[in-house]
Amino acid sequence: MIAGPTPHSPEPGTPATPPAMPGGAATGARPGAALAEPAGAPAEGGFVVSLERYSGPLDLLLSLIKREEIDIWDIPIARIADQFLQAIHVLGLDEAAEYLEMAARLLRIKAQMLLPRRGDEEPWEDPRHELVRRLLEYQQIREITDWLAAAARRRAECYVRGWIPAAPDVPAPPPVLDLTELVEAVERVLAMMPDPVIMRVMPRPLNVEGATRRVLDLLAERERFGWRDLLGERPTIVDVLSCLVSLLELARAGTLTLAQRRPFTPFDVARGPAYQAA
Amino acid sequence: MWPVDQRTRLLEAALFAAPRPLALDELAVLDADATEDDWRRALAELSDHYQTEGHGVELAEVAGGWQITTLPIFAEAIERAAFAARPAKLSGAALEVLAIVAYRQPVGRAEIEDIRGVACGGVLRMLQERGLLEVAGRSEGLGRPILYATTPLFLELVGLADLADLPRTEELAVALKPLQAEPPAGAPEPPQPAEP
Amino acid sequence: MWPVDQRTRLLEAALFAAPRPLALDELAVLDADATEDDWRRALAELSDHYQTEGHGVELAEVAGGWQITTLPIFAEAIERAAFAARPAKLSGAALEVLAIVAYRQPVGRAEIEDIRGVACGGVLRMLQERGLLEVAGRSEGLGRPILYATTPLFLELVGLADLADLPRTEELAVALKPLQAEPPAGAPEPPQPAEP
Numbered sequence: 001m002i003a004g005p006t007p008h009s010p011e012p013g014t015p016a017t018p019p020a021m022p023g024g025a026a027t028g029a030r031p032g033a034a035l036a037e038p039a040g041a042p043a044e045g046g047f048v049v050s051l052e053r054y055s056g057p058l059d060l061l062l063s064l065i066k067r068e069e070i071d072i073w074d075i076p077i078a079r080i081a082d083q084f085l086q087a088i089h090v091l092g093l094d095e096a097a098e099y100l101e102m103a104a105r106l107l108r109i110k111a112q113m114l115l116p117r118r119g120d121e122e123p124w125e126d127p128r129h130e131l132v133r134r135l136l137e138y139q140q141i142r143e144i145t146d147w148l149a150a151a152a153r154r155r156a157e158c159y160v161r162g163w164i165p166a167a168p169d170v171p172a173p174p175p176v177l178d179l180t181e182l183v184e185a186v187e188r189v190l191a192m193m194p195d196p197v198i199m200r201v202m203p204r205p206l207n208v209e210g211a212t213r214r215v216l217d218l219l220a221e222r223e224r225f226g227w228r229d230l231l232g233e234r235p236t237i238v239d240v241l242s243c244l245v246s247l248l249e250l251a252r253a254g255t256l257t258l259a260q261r262r263p264f265t266p267f268d269v270a271r272g273p274a275y276q277a278a
Numbered sequence: 279m280w281p282v283d284q285r286t287r288l289l290e291a292a293l294f295a296a297p298r299p300l301a302l303d304e305l306a307v308l309d310a311d312a313t314e315d316d317w318r319r320a321l322a323e324l325s326d327h328y329q330t331e332g333h334g335v336e337l338a339e340v341a342g343g344w345q346i347t348t349l350p351i352f353a354e355a356i357e358r359a360a361f362a363a364r365p366a367k368l369s370g371a372a373l374e375v376l377a378i379v380a381y382r383q384p385v386g387r388a389e390i391e392d393i394r395g396v397a398c399g400g401v402l403r404m405l406q407e408r409g410l411l412e413v414a415g416r417s418e419g420l421g422r423p424i425l426y427a428t429t430p431l432f433l434e435l436v437g438l439a440d441l442a443d444l445p446r447t448e449e450l451a452v453a454l455k456p457l458q459a460e461p462p463a464g465a466p467e468p469p470q471p472a473e474p
Numbered sequence: 475m476w477p478v479d480q481r482t483r484l485l486e487a488a489l490f491a492a493p494r495p496l497a498l499d500e501l502a503v504l505d506a507d508a509t510e511d512d513w514r515r516a517l518a519e520l521s522d523h524y525q526t527e528g529h530g531v532e533l534a535e536v537a538g539g540w541q542i543t544t545l546p547i548f549a550e551a552i553e554r555a556a557f558a559a560r561p562a563k564l565s566g567a568a569l570e571v572l573a574i575v576a577y578r579q580p581v582g583r584a585e586i587e588d589i590r591g592v593a594c595g596g597v598l599r600m601l602q603e604r605g606l607l608e609v610a611g612r613s614e615g616l617g618r619p620i621l622y623a624t625t626p627l628f629l630e631l632v633g634l635a636d637l638a639d640l641p642r643t644e645e646l647a648v649a650l651k652p653l654q655a656e657p658p659a660g661a662p663e664p665p666q667p668a669e670p
Contacts (some may be wrong), residue, residue, distance in 0.1 A: 055394065055396065056395040056396035057395050058394070058395040059395075102395065134393075134395070137393055138393060138394070138395070140447065141374060141377050141378055141381075142374070144377040144380070144381060144444075144445070145374045145377040148373050148377055148380070149373055151436040151437055151438065152373075152436050154437060155434075155435065156353075157350040157353035158338065158347035158348055158349070159347060159487070159490070159491035160345060160347055161346065161490060161491070162361070162490070162493035162494075163494060163541065178631075178632060178633070179632040179633060179634070179641075181569055182569060182572060183641055184569070185569035186573040186576075186577065186641070188416060188422075188566075188573075189570050189573050189574055189589060283528075286528075286530075287528060287529060287545070287548070288548050289530065290529060290530030290531060291530030291545055291548035292530075292544075292548070292551070292555065294530065294531050294542065295544050295552045307554070307555040308554075308555050309551065327527075331523075332479075332483060333483060334483035334484055334487030334490065335487060335490050346490070348491050349483070349487060355488070355504045355505065356487060356491050356504075358503065358504075359488065359503040359504050361488070361491070361492040361494070361496065361500065412565075413566050413567075414566075415566050
């Protein structure tokens with residue numbers, strides 16, 4: 001809804017009606033809008049726009065058609081398309097995707113209407129047909145919405161009991177559930193079940209003996225060495241685990257000692273008290 | 279003078295104590311000896327009494343059950359005094375979504391958005407949180423979208439006893455019939471009038 | 475016959491709609507013309523009416539105010555009926571999780587999520603809270619995940635005496651794909667439509 005001046009002058013080709021937004025007659029028939037809380041207080045000054053006024057591009061289009069007293073079965077698409085573009089500009093809706101999509105649709109229909117029709121033997125499909133169908137469908141929903149709004153208002157005049165005696169500490173009622181629902185759920189689950197992927201687990205025994213030999217070889221060479229020296233360039237997980245187990249075994253026997261200088265750093269391996277050169 | 283039927287008194291007490299409309303089968307729990315007809319008689323007696331004996335409340339059939347509510351003529355005074363909490367109002371968008379779901383349920387989000395021409399994920403979530411819509415299952419279609427349906431609380435909100443009390447689509451000013459009568463040849467499928 | 479005093483009717487409506495006992499000075503807001511004595515008379519009239527005309531409720535002075543309460547003689551029957559909040563329907567997701575647990579129990583969360591392809595921690599918690607699932611132990615596997623099983627309440631709700639009475643999944647699987655016959659072993663051709 002526009003309040004205040006609308007900074008627009010009639011464009012050539014549009015009817016002489018001012019480009020003010022449809023209001024008045026169209027809005028009077030919308031109890032649903034009366035029920036709506038405004039999305040926020042509109043700013044003062046300039047022109048004030050309530051986006052809540054229109055629930056979508058179809059609503060805006062219907063309002064334009066009503067205001068112009070246009071026969072919905074024979075929409076002058078060029079005129080309505082122009083007015084729609086103008087309206088979304090004034091309403092500041094020309095960045096809303098849904099309104100832009102409708103604008104594009106109107107322009108496409110406008111172009112299709114200009115195409116020369118082929119001969120009479122070829123049945124002509126009115127490019128406006130789908131739009132008319134959607135408009136009527138939406139208009140029906142609006143009528144139902146208004147009916148619901150009135151019903152809700154009537155109902156709101158009847159207060160229900162304000163004070164409900166505290167129920168004794170009864171557990172929450174059991175949920176509603178029946179076997180049919182469960183069976184339907186099973187069917188849904190069966191339908192969504194992925195095909196089983198069968199993976200075989202291959203036994204890969206740790207090679208602790210081999211690792212122990214490598215540790216002892218290194219200790220024979222050097223008094224101390226780093227954890228990384230023990231492992232090759234790109235050790236496999238089995239190599240790492242094998243070395244770790246062998247180091248722990250040898251440390252327990254006192255053959256070597258393990259020391260970590262700082263947390264989260266590689267540890268050093270050194271000859272232990274029980275080390276005997278091989 | 280009101281014939282003091284003990285069952286009618288029990289009925290009144292139960293309706294006063296219940297936090298929502300009570301259906302006939304729920305009343306049965308109150309008195310194992312009473313048949314549904316007995317309860318119907320008691321309901322009629324209580325309703326009669328409220329109407330003829332000058333009360334401030336009445337008996338209403340709502341959401342498949344029975345409920346005592348205040349008379350509409352006192353709404354203004356009660357609202358002015360503001361001791362009763364009024365239910366929060368719904369936006370026009372929310373009512374539109376409710377209207378579509380009420381007539382097309384169970385219905386998926388895509389169809390609702392198609393009819394309204396705008397996205398409505400937020401509204402759907404809000405209506406679910408407020409207990410006015412519920413998930414009624416999933417469609418068999420691509421992506422198995424969630425389908426929505428209205429709840430008894432929706433019927434309470436609009437004061438209807440049953441979904442069948444919604445206006446029939448034939449009674450609406452905008453009937454979709456004419457379009458079906460003269461579809462241009464080769465037109466996409468004609469629109470289906472929604473069934474409640 | 476009750477003298478239909480409009481103020482008494484308004485009083486009844488207001489007391490009915492108010493969420494707490496109303497004091498005399500609160501009643502004043504309802505009708506600017508009425509004095510406290512007028513309200514006292516209305517209260518007396520309403521109380522009288524409830525007592526003499528065979529109602530299920532009475533007027534009680536509570537916490538410095540007035541309130542309509544149900545008669546104590548009906549308390550037991552109403553308590554037994556336990557008209558709590560509406561029993562809630564389970565969501566589609568909850569039903570699916572229940573279905574998986576029913577057929578695979580005891581089963582861990584990971585397996586359920588594998589089958590459904592979506593997380594289900596919240597649904598599992600809700601089903602536990604509502605007494606439909608329970609923890610049946612822990613798996614021996616990595617991290618010793620919790621295993622879930624259905625409860626006796628679950629069986630009661632679906633009306634089964636025993637888990638063995640659940641419809642067989644093989645039958646369901648076949649029912650799902652009625653047009654696909656078992657291809658002969660080693661047959662290269664696509665599945666044949668089943669004979670009617």
